[in-house]
Amino acid sequence: xxxxxxxxxxxxxxxxxxxxxxxxxxxxxxxxxxxxxxxxxxxxxxxxxxxxxxxxxxxxxxxxxxxxxxxxxxxxxxxxxxxxxxxxxxxxxxxxxxxxxxxxxxxxxxxxxxxxxxxxxxxxxxxxxxxxxxxxxxxxxxxxxxxxxxxxxxxxxxxxxxxxxxxxxxxxxxxxxxxxxxxxxxxxxxxxx
Amino acid sequence: xxxxxxxxxxxxxxxxxxxxxxxxxxxxxxxxxxxxxxxxxxxxxxxxxxxxxxxxxxxxxxxxxxxxxxxxxxxxxxxxxxxxxxxxxxxxxxxxxxxxxxxxxxxxxxxxxxxxxxxxxxxxxxxxxxxxxxxxx
Numbered sequence: 001x002x003x004x005x006x007x008x009x010x011x012x013x014x015x016x017x018x019x020x021x022x023x024x025x026x027x028x029x030x031x032x033x034x035x036x037x038x039x040x041x042x043x044x045x046x047x048x049x050x051x052x053x054x055x056x057x058x059x060x061x062x063x064x065x066x067x068x069x070x071x072x073x074x075x076x077x078x079x080x081x082x083x084x085x086x087x088x089x090x091x092x093x094x095x096x097x098x099x100x101x102x103x104x105x106x107x108x109x110x111x112x113x114x115x116x117x118x119x120x121x122x123x124x125x126x127x128x129x130x131x132x133x134x135x136x137x138x139x140x141x142x143x144x145x146x147x148x149x150x151x152x153x154x155x156x157x158x159x160x161x162x163x164x165x166x167x168x169x170x171x172x173x174x175x176x177x178x179x180x181x182x183x184x185x186x187x188x189x190x191x192x193x
Numbered sequence: 194x195x196x197x198x199x200x201x202x203x204x205x206x207x208x209x210x211x212x213x214x215x216x217x218x219x220x221x222x223x224x225x226x227x228x229x230x231x232x233x234x235x236x237x238x239x240x241x242x243x244x245x246x247x248x249x250x251x252x253x254x255x256x257x258x259x260x261x262x263x264x265x266x267x268x269x270x271x272x273x274x275x276x277x278x279x280x281x282x283x284x285x286x287x288x289x290x291x292x293x294x295x296x297x298x299x300x301x302x303x304x305x306x307x308x309x310x311x312x313x314x315x316x317x318x319x320x321x322x323x324x325x326x327x328x329x330x
Contacts, residue, residue, distance in 0.1 A: 029229060037228070041220035051223055055232045062236060137216040156214025162200045177201060184206045187213050 010074035018065035029058055032075075035158075036082055042153045043086040045142060053089050057082040072167065079154070079168045087146050133191065140190040148183040151176055 008027065016024035036057060041050035060081050068077055141149055150169060154160045166173045202210070 026229070029232060030225075033225060033228060037223065038220045042214075042217050047221045047223070050220065051228065051231075055228070055235060058232055059236055059239060063239070134212075134216040137213050138218065141213050141216065152210055152213055153217075156210040157217065180202065180210065181206070183213075184202075184209050187209050191209065191212075 014065050014068045014074050053085050057085045076167050083168050136190045140187050144183050148179045151179040152183050
């Protein structure tokens, strides 16, 4: 891969993909794979599903590259494809068996969450409480409706603006605000002492 | 994406969302080489399906099959009432009832006698009326 190629914008790469340039597709995948996988994982909460759906999103980019108009950023367009693929995946129902199984075994999930906390501070008890709060919050995120969850992840993790989230989810901006306000109301309960 | 966001969320609401997003445990990292190899394999599979469909359409036999199917669909579309009418033909129960009644028309003509005989049978004055042999002439 040359420096030139590295410097090529996503939008240019997408136009090249529309002309069936395999090398451009490889560059685009390498550039976005980690972010796409992480976002899919946050929404689906399963590594295998995240791998499957994020790959599917890249395939859709390959298939639909000629429809990318270039008046929006590639990243917004790609997020739209990816988030919709995740929501479709959830609607198809393959995910709920895993959620039930995971919730039934949630005791087993506690250990890695505590283990991933920073090195113990002066009071290890505080770390445990913080870890438990994070665990509760993360579970609460997954009890949100799919669109509320997507809005929270896109806002808090991907740092998208309201307008960008609205574009990605295909909703009006006020609707996104409502989703976020409702999500915050639900999450606030988890943080209450 | 956006470095600075303008929205109507309060600082407290932003903090809650930030904490919720930060609560996500780290995603288990796949081996990126394997990930890309798998993606390429899937993409190749889609391409070959697309190519095969292209070849399929180029053959005369499938075209003939498609034309036949299209003709059948047109027939169904143009003459639906007749086809539906045929499909809806079921045995007419009213007609069967009429046939049975037709056989018993003599009984209906002498309904008062039949009624009295039934009553006598019910009261066990006469028994086994159904087995009584009719004498011809």
